[in-house]
Amino acid sequence: MSGNTDILHIIVNPVAGHGKASEFTDGTIVPILQHLSIPYQIHTTSSPGNAGMIGRNIISKQNTNVYKVAIVGGDGTFHEFIEGVNELQGIRWEVILLPFGTANALFSSLFPPLSSSENSSRISTYQSIFDKLPTKLDEENQYQLSSLLSYLSKSSPICLPITQTVLSSSSANANNNGEDNGENILSHVVLSTSLHASILNDSEALRSTHPGVERFKIAAKQNSSKLFHANVSLHPSNNDEIVEQWDPRESKWVKPFTSINNDNASSPKEIKNAININGPFSYFLSTSSVDRLEPSFVISPLTSLRQKQEDNDNQHIYVTIIRPLRDPLITSAKTEDRKEKTSNRAFEVIGNAYSNGNHVNLTYPAYKFSKNEENKTDDEAEGEKYSLEVKGEGEPVVEVYRCSSFEWIPVDIADNDKKENEGLDIGNSNLVCADGAIHSIPADGTARVRLEDRKEGQGFYVYA
Numbered sequence: 227m228s229g230n231t232d233i234l235h236i237i238v239n240p241v242a243g244h245g246k247a248s249e250f251t252d253g254t255i256v257p258i259l260q261h262l263s264i265p266y267q268i269h270t271t272s273s274p275g276n277a278g279m280i281g282r283n284i285i286s287k288q289n290t291n292v293y294k295v296a297i298v299g300g301d302g303t304f305h306e307f308i309e310g311v312n313e314l315q316g317i318r319w320e321v322i323l324l325p326f327g328t329a330n331a332l333f334s335s336l337f338p339p340l341s342s343s344e345n346s347s348r349i350s351t352y353q354s355i356f357d358k359l360p361t362k363l364d365e366e367n368q369y370q371l372s373s374l375l376s377y378l379s380k381s382s383p384i385c386l387p388i389t390q391t392v393l394s395s396s397s398a399n400a401n402n403n404g405e406d407n408g409e410n411i412l413s414h415v416v417l418s419t420s421l422h423a424s425i426l427n428d429s430e431a432l433r434s435t436h437p438g439v440e441r442f443k444i445a446a447k448q449n450s451s452k453l454f455h456a457n458v459s460l461h462p463s464n465n466d467e468i469v470e471q472w473d474p475r476e477s478k479w480v481k482p483f484t485s486i487n488n489d490n491a492s493s494p495k496e497i498k499n500a501i502n503i504n505g506p507f508s509y510f511l512s513t514s515s516v517d518r519l520e521p522s523f524v525i526s527p528l529t530s531l532r533q534k535q536e537d538n539d540n541q542h543i544y545v546t547i548i549r550p551l552r553d554p555l556i557t558s559a560k561t562e563d564r565k566e567k568t569s570n571r572a573f574e575v576i577g578n579a580y581s582n583g584n585h586v587n588l589t590y591p592a593y594k595f596s597k598n599e600e601n602k603t604d605d606e607a608e609g610e611k612y613s614l615e616v617k618g619e620g621e622p623v624v625e626v627y628r629c630s631s632f633e634w635i636p637v638d639i640a641d642n643d644k645k646e647n648e649g650l651d652i653g654n655s656n657l658v659c660a661d662g663a664i665h666s667i668p669a670d671g672t673a674r675v676r677l678e679d680r681k682e683g684q685g686f687y688v689y690a
């Protein structure tokens with residue numbers, strides 16, 4: 227093997243996002259690198275999955291353990307790159323992100339959009355680099371270059387946790403070495419089930435009839451009143467730790483308080499300090515890297531890779547859950563009204579993610595409702611009675627946990643209390659979304675999700 231170990235490999239996905247990655251690479255990135263005499267090589271992806279192949283080829287041509295790679299594309303391009311090279315041991319990938327996909331969840335989490343004045347003050351850090359460039363960059367270009375600028379200014383890149391998910395049938399739980407058999411999935415952005423996974427699944431089916439973004443709205447409407455039946459167990463990293471829950475009223479991580487269920491029946495292996503959470507769920511999403519899935523949709527506001535770096539914090543999986551049958555508005559609704567109320571509530575709560583992640587601050591009214599309350603008043607009075615508060619005295623609507631691994635076990639509806647489900651449809655709780663791709667848990671199977679173990683200094687690091 228030979229080659230310049232300092233070479234920057236630029237992986238360009240020409241079809242990601244609005245198809246502008248090649249133009250930006252040639253017109254902006256290349257002149258900067260040439261001006262600063264940084265050696266580079268451009269690799270353009272030719273088909274789905276090709277980014278991983280490019281990664282493997284890079285290794286075969288260079289004699290080093292540290293590789294510098296720029297991804298000009300979206301989360302999907304980086305995901306495919308990770309899938310392609312993740313099994314290769316002993317390598318450190320230092321990655322520059324150039325946000326040329328559609329959602330750019332990881333980039334926008336590392337570089338949340340700022341106001342114009344905030345942006346100017348942040349960019350001023352890099353003024354000396356801009357001064358050296360052949361052409362003047364506009365504000366948007368400067369923002370898109372944030373990760374490259376971090377690299378050029380010799381910052382230390384941040385470790386990116388990778389999540390491993392095994393989808394196994396009950397008969398294939400573990401092989402002789404105690405390892406999971408089954409489909410093995412990697413993700414670096416999101417691992418979800420329930421509403422989020424169903425929206426992605428159904429929107430794909432709608433692509434031919436509704437090519438624009440409206441297909442996501444249609445798919446959301448189709449799934450927002452569904453119940454997803456599963457049992458979940460969340461696990462801490464070791465016996466000395468506990469799973470924690472975010473309490474918005476105290477603004478701190480505390481012992482779990484909305485899921486008091488110590489019967490270990492739903493957890494196949496009895497794990498010390500595991501927390502069991504029984505469904506049904508409407509929303510279930512986990513991430514260990516992003517606070518947002520697109521620039522303004524801050525669905526997991528407590529997740530921060532930058533914070534972890536500063537606090538020397540252990541890596542966690544952050545889990546965001548909505549269980550509609552905890553909601554007095556829904557449990558007290560007449561059967562014929564439940565669908566509409568459940569759907570409206572889901573949009574109301576999840577919609578608050580667009581207000582800088584305010585959904586995690588919503589609380590139920592503190593008044594204790596009885597499930598079969600008969601003295602219904604008119605709609606207006608009822609609306610007021612059940613209206614949500616922000617950091618009020620009641621329990622949080624959205625349950626946010628942090629753990630080290632978890633299991634999602636779909637449950638047959640026949641095993642559940644049918645009365646509670648009355649008026650609501652049953653969703654497909656076997657669907658799993660990993661970084662946007664949909665997978666299915668085999669019948670009677672389980673999804674086991676955990677953070678990948680990594681030797682210090684190896685794996686994926688991103689410039690932030």
Ligand SMILES: Nc1ncnc2c1ncn2[C@@H]1O[C@H](COP(=O)(O)OP(=O)(O)OP(=O)(O)O)[C@@H](O)[C@H]1O
Pocket residue numbers: 239240241242243244271272273274275276299300301302303304306326327328329330331662
């Ligand atoms: N030359 C190519 N032709 C067709 N598809 C390609 C090619 N190169 C890569 N792809 C596919 O393009 C897909 C989309 O890329 P990517 O996910 O980066 O962009 P996006 O979906 O627009 O953004 P995001 O994931 O941030 O929402 C990738 O999943 C990959 O499979």
